Amino acid sequence: MKIQEIQSLVKEFILNEFLPGESPEALSESTPLVTGGILDSLASLKLVLFLEETYGITFEAHDLDAEHLDTIAAIANLVLKRKAAA
C-alpha cells in the first residue's frame, strides 16, 4: 500500500465528512487539522472509525493524540505504521 493512496483516501473522507463544499485544493497533506479546528473530538471519532474499518487496524492509545492526527501526512504515516505492526 502506497502512502499516497492512503493520503488520497483520508483527504476524500475529510472533505466529504467535515468540509462539505470545500475545494479539494484548500486541503493539503500538511493542512493542520486539529490545531486548525477541522478535526475535533467527534470528527476524530469518525475518522478513527473510518480508518479502522478501511484498513483493518487498531491504534494504540498514545497514537490518538493531536500530533499524529494533525495532518493528512501524519495520519497516513500512522496508518502505515499500524499496518506494518498488524
Next chain:
Amino acid sequence: MTSLPTLAADLLLLHAPAIFEFRNRRDIYFPFLGTSGDVPITPLYEYFPVGFKALQRYLRDRGHGVEIVNLSSLFIRYPQLDLEELLDALDVRVVGIDLHWMVHVQGSLAVAERIKRRRPDILTLFGGISSTYYAKELVQYPFIDMVMRGYDTLEPMHALLEEVKRSRSFHAIPNLMWKDGAGVRENDFSYVPDTFSCGADWSRMPERPGSMTTLPIVEVLSTQNAGCAYNCGWCGGSREAFHRMYPKKRAMARKPLDEIRFEFETLTSLENVGSYHFYSVGSYNESRQGMLHFLEQVARTNLKSISFEQFHLTPDEILKEMARANRRTAITLSPESHDPRVAKLSGRGVYTNDEMEAWIEKALGYGIAQVDVWYFIGMPEQPRSSVMATVDYAEHLLRRFKGANVNPMICPMIPFLDPASTFFEHPDEHGYRVFFRTVEEHRRGMENASVINRTNYETRWMSRGEFLFVGFEAIKRLMEAKMALGFLPRSFVLPYLKKIDDAAGFVPLVHAADCLENPADRAAALAELGDEILKRNNEILFHGVANQAFPVHREIGGRWFDELGWHASDLDRAAGLGFPGTKAGAPTSRPVLSP
C-alpha cells in the same frame, strides 16, 4: 517562604479537590469511573460551580478585586507545589470556598483548616448549595468564620466585601451566618430574589498548557435558573429540595434575559468561539418565551455545537428552532431507566420508550445532530436485573438508530445521594438507607480507602457494594455494544475497557482491607496495597480523562474551570519546571510521581 508573586484580591474564590491531600496517597483508592456523571474530570471533581464566574464578574463590576484559584486543577498540574507556598503569596481579605457538591467536603474543610492555621488574618467563608443546607454545622468548625447561604449571593457578597473593607460589622448582611466573640450569629435569610444571578464573563479563558498533545476539551456551560420545576427524589436541586433550603415560595428563579445575552456576547468575543461546545444546564426549566430568546442568542453565536438538557420530549416548534440555531445541536434526555415504573419513581417517566423513539426519529429528521440518552443506577425498585435490562434496551436503541448519533449512556449515582433531596430526607419511605447524615460523617466517609465505603447510601434493591460493580458491568456491556455496532472505534473502547477491568479487579482488594475492623490490621493491609494504590491513582489523577461520551484519553488543562490564579510561567518557576536547581527532579510539566 514562597517564590510566587503576590496574588492580591479582596476575595479569593477557591475550589478544593474532593480529597485535599490526594498526591502520593497510598491509603485512598480513586478508581476509574468512581464518580457519577460524564463530565471530563477526575475523581477529584475539579469542576467548580459556575456561580464563581458570576460572582467574579458582579463583584469586579462593583470595584472589588476577585480572583479564582482551582486548587484541584493547580495541584494536578503542579503536584510539586504546597498549599502553604500558595497561601504565603496571598494578599487577600476573604477566601470563599465552595461546598456546593458534598463530594468536596473533605477537601474544602481541610483547605479551610490549613488557611486558618497559616493565615489567621484571612477570613474563611463557605458558600454553595451544601453550605446552605449545612450552614449551622459548618460555622461551628473553628476554622470557618462565615457561611453565606443562598442560590444567589451577589448582593450579600457585595455588602460583605464593603463591610470587610470598612467597619467589619456583619450584622446587617443578609443570609450570612458568622461568628464573633459572643458566638454564632445568624442573620436573616432574607435575600431570596426572583431573578437568578448574572451572566458569566467568558471573554477570557484559562490558558492551555503548551505541552499538551491530546485533543483539547473546549467547552463552556451555562445555567439559566436556580431551583427546578420538577421533583426528582434523588436530586438536591429539585423543587422540594429548593423549598427545604430556601425561604421562598416559588421554587424557581431565572437569570434575566439581558444577562443571558451578556454571556453570549462575551462568548462571541472569543477568537476561537467556533471551536466551543456549549452545554446548557437545566434548559428544561425554560419557558417557551425564554427558550426562544435563548435560541436567538445561540443563533447569533458561532458556536461549534450545543447541548440542551430536556426533561420532556421537546415540542416540534422548539425542536426546529434548536436545529436552526446551530447545525450541531445535541439534546440530552435522561429517562433514568427503560422501565417506566423505575423512571417514574426516580422523578422522570413522563414518556414511554415508544414515544421517545418516535420523537428521536422526528428530532433527527428536523436536523438535530445528536441525542444522548442517560440512564442512572441507584434508583428506587432498581435491582441489578433492571439495570441489565436497561442495557439491553440501550443496545436496542443503538441498533435501531445505527448510523445516527443516538448515544445511550449509563452511570451509577456515586458517591453521594444529595442532602436535601427527598430520598435523603425520607429514606425509609423510598427504600433508601443513608449512611452519612452530617457534614462530619460525610467528611470521615470520604477518607475511607474504598469507594464503596465512601458511598453515603444504598437501596433496598442494591447494596452500596453493588452500585459500582453493576455500573462497571453495565458500562462495559454498553461500550462493547457500541464497538460491535460501529458506533465507537475499537481503538477508543479497548483501552477504556481495560481500565474498567483493572478497577473492577482492584476495588475488592482495597475494600477488603478497608473493612478490617482492627485499625492495625487495616493499616497493615492497606500498606501492603499502597504501591499498587499509588500507581493507579497517579494514572487516574495525573494522566488525563476519558468520559463515556468521548472515551479517548485527553490531558487536563485549559478547560473553562482550570483557573490557576497565577500565570503559568510563575507557577512553572515556583514548581522548578525548566529551572534546574530550584526544585530537583522536576524536569517537565508532566507530573509522574513514582510509587
